[in-house]
Amino acid sequence: MNSSKPRVVKDFEKLDVTIQEQVKLAYPNGFLQNLITYTDKDGIKVSALPFETTDKYYLVRMSRQAAIELIEEDDDYDDDGLLKEDIKLDLEDKYGDQDFMDEMSDIDSDDDDDEVDDDDD
Secondary structure (H helix, E strand, C coil): CCCCCCEEEEEHHHCCHHHHHHHHHHCCCCCHHHCEEEECCCCCEEEEEEEECCCCEEEEECCHHHHHHHHHHCCCECCCCCECHHHHHHHHHHHCCCCHHHHHCCCCCCCCCEECCCCCC
8 A cells, every 4th residue: 555645434335436336346256355454543443445546545444244235236246246247348448547456456455453544535
């Protein structure tokens, strides 16, 4: 993670649709196995999905249950919890010129107890 980037902590539903689509493209196999935990400004352990763009570092707040439900209820994912191939191709066409995919490979999904300011930008 580039520490000079602004950090944004938000719920998935409150993200701009373009960011939601980029998150789906970054995590075509679902969110659950990529959740990390950190301690928020109030000392509470929170789980979130890390996502980095060229401009910002996002922590998308979601519980393990919410990660499962988001995929189950999203028509873009199939019954196995995988992003449908036609959706994936559409999103790749739409966002293929952005480098968030390279940056996602730098995020360690085994992070625990990272302290992050909880911000609702």
